[in-house]
Amino acid sequence: MKVITVKNQLEGAKIAFDLLKEAMEGGSKTLGLATGSTPVEFYNQVVQSDLDFSEMISINLDEYVGLDGSDDQSYRYFMEQHLFNEKPFKENFLPDGKATDLLAEVKHYDSIIDSHPIDFQILGIGANGHIGFNEPGTSFEVTTHVVDLAESTIQANARFFEDESQVPRQAISMGIASIMKSKEIVLMAYGEAKAEAVKGMIEGEITESLPASVLQKHDNVIVIADEAAAKLLK
Ligand code: F6R
Incomplete structure (x- = not known):
C-alpha cells in the first residue's frame, strides 16, 4: 500500500482527482464510487x-x-447531487434499495459488476474499519450482499438524518471480493476518528475483524490520509 x-x-481530493485523470487517460472506463463525507471534496474537483x-x-x-433513489437520504440522491447531475455518465449503477426481492437484486448487482470490471475504485473507511458496508466479521470472499448495519455505523451515519431512529438498519453492499477485483483502489481517510482503523488497515494483521486490512493483499492501493487520520502510523 502506498500512503500519502x-x-x-482539499489537498487529498486534488491528489485523488489527479489519479483519476491519469487512470482515465490510461483507458479506465468503469469507476467504483463511494458516498459519505470523505469523497465530497473529490467530487467537487471532478x-x-x-x-x-x-x-x-x-x-x-x-x-x-x-430508500427510494428519490429519497434525499438515499445514496443515489447523494450521487446525483454531488456528481451525476453535473457530470453525465453513460450509465450509473447503484443497488436498488426498494427492490422487493433483495436476493434477486444482490444477484443482479453482481452480474452488473461482472460485466463491467471496475478499473478505479474510490473508498472511504469506517471508524470500525469497514469498506463499503462490509462490517467487521464479513468474509473476504463475499460478493454483493444484504448487510445488517453495525450499531456504530448507525450512530456514525445518524448525523445525516433527523435522528438516529431514521437511519435504515440494512444496506445492500458490494462485497469485499468484488472490491478486491478493482484494478486500482484509492482510499481516502480524514479525521482523528479514522486513526485506529487506518493504523489497523496498514500496519495491523490481515483480519476479517478489520475489513479494510484485506487491502494489504491488493497490489495497487493508494491511501490518502490527513495528518489526524495518519497520526498513529509508525
Ligand atoms: C460509503 C461507504 C462507507 C463510507 C464510510 C466512511 O459509500 O461505503 O464505507 O466510505 O462509512 O464514511 P464517511 O466518509 O462519511 O466518514
Missing part, C-alpha cells in the same frame, strides 16, 4: 474539471435498504 499524507481534505464522463460507467458501493 496530506494537510487536509465537477469543476473538464473531464468528460459521457463514455464512463459508475458502480457505487452501496445503498440503504428501504
Whole structure:
C-alpha cells in the first residue's frame, strides 16, 4: 500500500482527482464510487474539471435498504447531487434499495459488476474499519450482499438524518471480493476518528475483524490520509 499524507481534505481530493485523470487517460472506463463525507471534496474537483464522463460507467458501493433513489437520504440522491447531475455518465449503477426481492437484486448487482470490471475504485473507511458496508466479521470472499448495519455505523451515519431512529438498519453492499477485483483502489481517510482503523488497515494483521486490512493483499492501493487520520502510523 502506498500512503500519502496530506494537510487536509482539499489537498487529498486534488491528489485523488489527479489519479483519476491519469487512470482515465490510461483507458479506465468503469469507476467504483463511494458516498459519505470523505469523497465530497473529490467530487467537487471532478465537477469543476473538464473531464468528460459521457463514455464512463459508475458502480457505487452501496445503498440503504428501504430508500427510494428519490429519497434525499438515499445514496443515489447523494450521487446525483454531488456528481451525476453535473457530470453525465453513460450509465450509473447503484443497488436498488426498494427492490422487493433483495436476493434477486444482490444477484443482479453482481452480474452488473461482472460485466463491467471496475478499473478505479474510490473508498472511504469506517471508524470500525469497514469498506463499503462490509462490517467487521464479513468474509473476504463475499460478493454483493444484504448487510445488517453495525450499531456504530448507525450512530456514525445518524448525523445525516433527523435522528438516529431514521437511519435504515440494512444496506445492500458490494462485497469485499468484488472490491478486491478493482484494478486500482484509492482510499481516502480524514479525521482523528479514522486513526485506529487506518493504523489497523496498514500496519495491523490481515483480519476479517478489520475489513479494510484485506487491502494489504491488493497490489495497487493508494491511501490518502490527513495528518489526524495518519497520526498513529509508525
Ligand atoms: C460509503 C461507504 C462507507 C463510507 C464510510 C466512511 O459509500 O461505503 O464505507 O466510505 O462509512 O464514511 P464517511 O466518509 O462519511 O466518514
